[in-house]
Amino acid sequence: MRFKDIIGQRTLINQLTRIIDDGKVSHAQLFVGDMGYGTFALALAYIQYLNCQNRQHYTIDNPDTQLAADSCGECPSCKKINALMHTDLHIIFPNTTTKRVEKNPSSADFYNEFREYFTANKGYCSMDGWFRYLNVEEKQGIINVRDGNSLIRELSLKTYESKYKTAIVWLPEKMNLETANKLLKTIEEPSENTLILLVSEEREQLLSTIISRTQPINIRRIDNASLAAHLVKEHPDLPGETIEKIASAAEGNYLIAKEYISQSEQQKKFAELFVNWMRKLFKLDIASLSKMVDQISNLGREQQKQFLQYVLDVMRACLLKNLTGKESPYILSFGDEKFANAFPNMITIRNIEKIEKDINESIFNISRNAYDKITFMALSFAISKSLKNR
Numbered sequence: 205m206r207f208k209d210i211i212g213q214r215t216l217i218n219q220l221t222r223i224i225d226d227g228k229v230s231h232a233q234l235f236v237g238d239m240g241y242g243t244f245a246l247a248l249a250y251i252q253y254l255n256c257q258n259r260q261h262y263t264i265d266n267p268d269t270q271l272a273a274d275s276c277g278e279c280p281s282c283k284k285i286n287a288l289m290h291t292d293l294h295i296i297f298p299n300t301t302t303k304r305v306e307k308n309p310s311s312a313d314f315y316n317e318f319r320e321y322f323t324a325n326k327g328y329c330s331m332d333g334w335f336r337y338l339n340v341e342e343k344q345g346i347i348n349v350r351d352g353n354s355l356i357r358e359l360s361l362k363t364y365e366s367k368y369k370t371a372i373v374w375l376p377e378k379m380n381l382e383t384a385n386k387l388l389k390t391i392e393e394p395s396e397n398t399l400i401l402l403v404s405e406e407r408e409q410l411l412s413t414i415i416s417r418t419q420p421i422n423i424r425r426i427d428n429a430s431l432a433a434h435l436v437k438e439h440p441d442l443p444g445e446t447i448e449k450i451a452s453a454a455e456g457n458y459l460i461a462k463e464y465i466s467q468s469e470q471q472k473k474f475a476e477l478f479v480n481w482m483r484k485l486f487k488l489d490i491a492s493l494s495k496m497v498d499q500i501s502n503l504g505r506e507q508q509k510q511f512l513q514y515v516l517d518v519m520r521a522c523l524l525k526n527l528t529g530k531e532s533p534y535i536l537s538f539g540d541e542k543f544a545n546a547f548p549n550m551i552t553i554r555n556i557e558k559i560e561k562d563i564n565e566s567i568f569n570i571s572r573n574a575y576d577k578i579t580f581m582a583l584s585f586a587i588s589k590s591l592k593n594r
């Protein structure tokens with residue numbers, strides 16, 4: 205992870221590289237801020253720069269990176285740290301039991317998965333995302349005493365390749381008390397050339413004794429312009445206006461912005477499906493309606509429920525437009541002006557109750573594993589009838 209790959213945060217990065225260049229690295233530091241601000245990614249880029257054998261220095265005006273310095277990304281140390289494979293870098297993180305690790309779990313048991321997850325997300329990791337990746341989203345993750353012990357053992361060993369032996373504790377707020385107390389001792393009496401970075405999201409959940417013994421590095425939100433510029437690069441297909449809106453609604457948090465984008469992509473897909481479905485069921489052309497029902501059934505159960513929930517919201521938005529003329533994002537997202545103008549007129553106070561009742565029944569049936577094609581065909585007929593009884 206190089207600093208140039210971090211979204212925004214230029215002022216902070218230039219302060220961090222200066223601290224390292226001046227040799228003023230404190231042995232216990234607390235990187236704190238939302239993970240969507242890049243807190244973890246910054247901590248790793250920091251370690252990589254610290255150990256880089258060929259640090260790069262630029263003029264700060266470099267318009268491409270706006271950085272004064274960065275790691276080279278090429279030397280053996282950079283490559284190993286970037287891949288989370290450096291022998292002098294030890295990382296512990298929340299973990300739990302899984303199908304594979306049935307008891308006494310520790311970070312070491314999940315290190316490969318963690319590397320994959322971290323790399324795939326370029327360091328923008330979240331607790332929820334990590335446990336979703338492990339398929340254990342319903343569980344509570346903790347950093348247990350086995351992790352604390354392994355960290356202390358690693359830090360007590362001599363360095364192999366680099367000047368510093370580094371330990372990262374990702375989400376130290378998930379340490380249990382026993383682990384936290386062990387770590388506290390290590391922070392108080394560090395061995396030579398060791399560095400502990402706590403990468404935290406919730407400072408107030410840490411022991412005050414830990415906070416007081418670490419040097420805080422506060423990570424603030426990403427500025428809107430940098431976040432928007434990054435989203436444009438990742439999603440060149442999205443309209444500029446949508447990107448601007450998402451960047452501002454995400455309040456400087458890249459992970460939230462990503463969430464909004466996947467929601468808006470889903471909504472686009474649902475809108476297309478909805479418009480086609482309504483056209484076909486209104487005409488009651490059974491052959492093409494049946495094809496449409498197949499297409500909806502292919503979504504899979506979870507998406508089918510989400511789609512029906514979307515249809516409910518759309519119907520309510522249509523009624524509102526019909527009664528008050530008020531536009532809604534749902535109707536604007538149809539992407540078909542003729543349909544967007546005509547369809548809301550078909551939803552009235554005379555048929556909305558029946559339509560809502562039929563959709564809710566279908567959601568219930570789908571949840572109960574009813575045969576989805578029959579459910580959607582029956583719903584098509586019911587809505588078709590309601591549209592005519594307005």
Ligand SMILES: [Zn+2]
Binds near residue numbers: 255279
């Ligand atoms: Zn390097």
